[in-house]
Amino acid sequence: MHWRRSIQLLLLFTHLSGIILVAGMSDVWVELRAPRFVVHRHSAVLRCEHNVDPESLYKVVFFKNGQRLMKFVRGRDPPYEFYNITGAEINLISLSPTSVTLDRLDFTASGTYACEIALETPLYFKVSKIHELNVIVRQKFRPKIKIKRKKLSPTDILEATCQSAAAHPAPHLTWFINNMKVDERLTTPHGAVSVHRHHHGMPLSMTNSSLAYPLSSLQLYPNQTVDVTCMSTIPSYASMGEGFADVQNYTVPVKVVSSTEPTPTQLPVKIVSPELNLSARCHVERILFVLVIFVCHIYS
Template identity: 75%
Template sequence: MYLRVVKWLLLLSFGISVSSMSEVWVEFRAPRFVVHGHSATLRCNHNVDPETLYKVVFFKNSQRIMQYVRGRDPPYEFYNITGADINLIKVSPTSITLDRMDFSAAGTYACEIALEIPLYSKASKIHEINVIVRQKHRPKIKIKQEKLSPSGDLEATCHSGPAYPAPHLTWLINNVKVDERLTIPHGTMNVHRHHHGMPLAITNSSLKFPLSGLQIYPNHTVDITCLSTIPSYPTVGEGYADVQNQTVTVNLVRLEPSPTQLPVKIISDNTNNSCKMSFTSFYIMLLLVAQVLP
């Protein structure tokens, strides 16, 4: 009878716990981009009572890199990880810190928690971490025309500084993003520079923007900005992993139409009569000289 009661209580407890398992959540938190040689902290957030939590496992590319088991001595177990060092001082049951991250440390990461009573485990979603090399130089803009008319087109080119991966370029006119249909991407190109064996690349883009209809600044200028970023859009709570920009201010001039015919000089009547008298005097002088000569 006693065993039956104990078994019934265990089943009841198990049933209640399982019915509440749908409310358990697990979230892996880490930066999406890490600068080469820097550190990153990986966290396994959850809503399970620490006294109920039995095990936490961190994974990289589906392979274990750290495991915590409550009640064991020692509670932590570490596995090989390429491209980074686990900071043993900063480790906790739900977080680890990777130091001196190399390019091979990039990959997919996740974590999993487990309960002992009842037996239950739940994994987080996969999270991708990229190792990058920041740009050391601002992008460079070249304007095709030296003089711009308010009714003409603005044509320009831009190329980013070397980085890994190749940056994304965004054009802005007067601090407003340009419609991508007015830009022409020219892709990326590797440069003769490496960072710890990784080749760096630049990105090229051109722009043809109609100035007609654009609200010109009072001083008849237009600001052209080339924004060079990694990644192409900022992440929520992190912003850009790397961002550089250059802005060029262009003066607009009203270009006069070219003349359709050669200019004609208008001579007044007085000037015309004076020219006639000079010609007559010169002609009479020639006749006198002709008579004198044999």
């Protein structure tokens, strides 16, 4: 019956100050909002969001890798309690019961984070889903593109390679032709390669990829230009409302020329072997010798 369902969704609890009406516990939600990627030595804000009445909220706890990071308990003096944290500093100025700002993040700050809320009346608590946070090193340069041939006919295969700059983690490479994403079946990822560079002790890596794109699919004409773009990103895809943590791209124009052979500007030259050249030279020398004797005989 409808009235029984309503009773199940609502709980009546007696308090010293009277009667408090609390929504059914199945309707309570809690979520940790934080960036997925943070640049090394930058800051990150962790927010424990929920739909509980702030006056009913008794305790909030933040966790890192399953260990307590910060605890807020309403009514205690002081209300905040801090625990050991590696790889970051808690900003005390911006601290609130449901928000923690971590400053100067080092690589050891990477890990899984969560938060928990608790009610005193009724006695109830709920933990958020785990949120993964990674500290990254940005790329300092654009990716490098190498084109096998920069002048192609409309029926040729465009072959190219791309190499990202060094970063942590290794960037992801995506190809574009005339600003349109290339089908991944036409690309070949060659994986990440470690470089002999470190950023505050963290080894960096770069990524390589190759492209084999049939120009016939574009229905091109001679004297047109094709823009080949390589985009290097961290992570491999952008999340809703957050975008890429790091992105670099580079574009190279490739000219499409006529597939017909150019008209020759001079008569073809016959090439013979050195032996034939020597025989012909001897034959000419004998003729010249006979002509000299003949001329001398006439004028003698």
